[in-house]
Amino acid sequence: MSTSLAGTGGSAAAGFGLAEAGTGLGATVVGLAGLAVALFGNIEVSVSTRIATVGVCATPPCPALSAIPQPSTTVTQAHSLASGGMSGTLAILIALVVAGLLAIAVGAAVHAFASWMSGFVVLCAATLALLGLTFLTGFSIGLLFLPADALAIAAVTFGAMRLSPRPVGTRA
Numbered sequence: 132m133s134t135s136l137a138g139t140g141g142s143a144a145a146g147f148g149l150a151e152a153g154t155g156l157g158a159t160v161v162g163l164a165g166l167a168v169a170l171f172g173n174i175e176v177s178v179s180t181r182i183a184t185v186g187v188c189a190t191p192p193c194p195a196l197s198a199i200p201q202p203s204t205t206v207t208q209a210h211s212l213a214s215g216g217m218s219g220t221l222a223i224l225i226a227l228v229v230a231g232l233l234a235i236a237v238g239a240a241v242h243a244f245a246s247w248m249s250g251f252v253v254l255c256a257a258t259l260a261l262l263g264l265t266f267l268t269g270f271s272i273g274l275l276f277l278p279a280d281a282l283a284i285a286a287v288t289f290g291a292m293r294l295s296p297r298p299v300g301t302r303a
Contacts, residue, residue: 148243151289154282155239155254162232162261162279169272170217170225173209212272231260232279239286242293251290258283 168174217225234257241250258280265273265280 147289147293148246151254151286151293152240152243154289155243155286156236158239158258158261158279158282158286159232159236161282162235162276163229165272165275165279166225166228166232169275170213171211173211174272177210178207228264231257231264235261235283235286239290242290246293251294254283254290255287258287 212221234253238250238252238254238257241247242254243250261276261283262280265276267273268276
């Protein structure tokens, strides 16, 4: 395989192109998996406790019972983000995240295989949007997108390594 690529004179560029496309696709798959966990995983927990007054006797015989409030019922429930239905704002946000993740894969593939600069621009813009989303959501669902961020940054890096700058002193 390396002989045929070396014969074309583009073994390093072809290798970086495959790496760019692979990491872009990987970022999309991992990002979609993170989105699925964020939507359908039980990540919201609510705890409610009902307090009742219970008579307590310290030493028998108990002439007068003292009333001390104590928990009588504690209910813990786990919910997912999608358990209330996916409509309105949540549906729009899901569509935007999916479109951004798909843009990473498409941008990386277009730049890797067709060498169009527009693919690299789409890849960079979608990666910046995913990084912004991760930063904004912070320690809630943002942590689920960190692996996708790393792969998207790797795709941008491989794509940037394929760009060939003009030698200094030449004109366009």
